[in-house]
Amino acid sequence: MHDSPLSASPYEVLGVAAGVSDEELRKAYRRMLRVTHPDTGGDPARFDAVQRAWVLVGTSTARAAYDRGGSARNGAASASHVWTAQPSAPRRDSRPTARSHGHPGGWSRERYLVLMREWVGRGRTLSDPYDPALVRSAPRDIRHLLANALAEEATARQVATLGIGFSVWHDVATTAAGPGLPPKLDHIVLGPTGLFALQSEDWGGEVRIKRGDLIGEALAGERPMNDLAARAKSIARAAKVKFTGLMIVVPDAAAPSSLELLGKSRGAVTALVGQSRLPGVLRDGLPGAARIGGTELFEVRTRLQAAVKFL
Structure with a gap:
């Protein structure tokens, strides 16, 4: 599950809504482990994805950090920050x-911003066009533009x-x-x-x-x-x-x-x-x-x- 605007969220991997309770999330995790486990005929790649999803949202601390757009692991930067165009690092x-x-990536980013503003709608404030919750809710073609800008x-x-x-x-x-x-x-x-x-x-x-x-x-x-x-x-x-x-x-x-x-x-x-x-x-x-x-x-x-x- 690499950090991409097109990647499935941990909640999507576990098959639940983002607002479920911690107990419902835990039950979903256990259910998906049974369904995807290779020993019971499941897909090893999906089994690994379920485990990675649980690392991201399996504890209250990790889940709160993910919901804010970041990760509790190793003090990782928020997805919003990572997806924003970054200045060149000093050599x-x-x-x-x-x-x-x-x-590089200039056309894709510019087009992404134009379509994101159109999708949000006139009259609505777009304080952070790279907000993870906003990006995940956008249509795939808009998210794909941001993903390609990052790839370029x-x-x-x-x-x-x-x-x-x-x-x-x-x-x-x-x-x-x-x-x-x-x-x-x-x-x-x-x-x-x-x-x-x-x-x-x-x-x-x-x-x-x-x-x-x-x-x-x-x-x-x-x-x-x-x-x-x-x-x-x-x-x-x-x-x-x-x-x-x-x-x-x-x-x-x-x-x-x-x-x-x-x-x-x-x-x-x-x-x-x-x-x-x-x-x-x-x-x-x-x-x-x-x-x-x-x-x-x-x-x-x-x-x-x-x-x-x-x-």
Whole structure:
């Protein structure tokens, strides 16, 4: 149960309303343990989720902290604070970082705030658009925008550590977008290991691979890799460059493994990557993907700089 606007609340996992008494909550926990226990034919993943939910709300102290939007464990910050756009943390070393351009997660956050205000309604005060109770009560499409903003910001923090040999562009405008999808590519990363198009995603659940694309209960028929390939193609044409890798980046818990190769699209290797594995994959390169070096690297960077427009 990673900390996502799309994650089920502990009350939802236990199958009760948030306002139930402590005794009713305890009974629900015991009931769900029996239902989900692997020894009685239950699902091990659901059994683990029930136990994690109980840690969050199983005592009066933990429950009060969770209901306020935080966690009683290890003095964790409130979800509201974590979901708010955070300033860059001060650097602890002097090593050069990757050249970065654009505003990661900016479009998704801006759209989230607009739709949240519309959903709350005119004339109502919205003191904290990231209040956990408010976020959990909002329609899924609004929560998904916030989840994706957080995912894009997390990816940006990861790729910033790659070093001066890499250049990164965030929230790049594109002429290709699927139904209901923003006309942008989340990230472009260029370095000696290749030219990569990255899409940061959080669907609030696990995804699997089928026939070169992703499937999962939370996807609702979307074709993420197909959409990413279309966006990358439009940018490749405009900049006269060729992507060597296309990657969808998801929270570690959402992927079957930290790196899953899906196949190829127009010569580019396609992959599903867990968030924490991303820097290593970009430094080492995707298996089978072409590398870019020497004057070609400089030429590709120059073309992208001239062609890229930000959303």
